[in-house]
Amino acid sequence: MSGSGRTWRFYLCGFLLLLAFDTIVQLSFKNTGVHAFPPEANWAWVQRVFGHPWIYIALAAYLGNFFTWMSLLKHAPIGPAFAATHLDVVTVMFASAWIFHEALTPMRLLGAGVIVLGIVCLAFAESGAHPENDAPTEAKGALGVTAGS
Template identity: 75%
Template sequence: MASTPQRLGRFYFFGFLILVAFDTVVQLAFKYAGNHAFPPEANWAWIVRVFGHPWIYLAVVGYVGNFFTWMTLLKHAPIGPAFAVTHLEVVSVMLFSIWLFNEPLTWARAIGALVIVAGIVCLALAESGAHPEGDAPTEAKGALGVAAGD
């Protein structure tokens, strides 16, 4: 069954939303784990302290979820725009850090976040222009033009 452009659009939207959610959870979990692991030391007591908090395990689970989500998306999405969208995590982590860790929102951070989002939008528009309606890529191809899963 062929995928319609609308179905692919939903697949990309929700897939990248899940990917950004995993990325965000991983970074926030590392922040919480790091807060409990200070001061860093080169000994077993520090390693036990790090792995004694559930945040590190949430980060590992997040990385596993991130990996499988990314592999699924890469089977269908062009690598350039796909990689660009992963940088939305910078914006989401910044926003959650303001809320959870009381980090300041400076003009430089706000402008940087807007530039990231603008760059992703530009890449998405360029990619949609590269594939006329109904001609969107549905499966990633390898170096020899063979489907990546073959």
């Protein structure tokens, strides 16, 4: 079925884009905090926050994240999709180790491995093996949506 193949490619591109935006958001917020250090409950701190480009990069990525997420949710089931977004925990972990020299403890690496394993399961779950589970049929539900025409 070419339809399910297209759906799968759409999910892949969408989730990779979302992952990139998510990672940029987290790293940019961290960088914002670093440049505005030390945190203070005053106007000077707010000025430091908005005085560096990082906060604007973070907000732009947040916006990109929102539009990508809303596009994915048109068809993607919310349960598996929300779980899949947590791949950003893994990318942020490695990016933080590289950029900010944060520790990669054995526990964190184990957690990252389990997350990746879960994402692989979700990818297989949505692959062509189960086209009957593809999302368009799931756009109807108890919140008052009925599949039109």
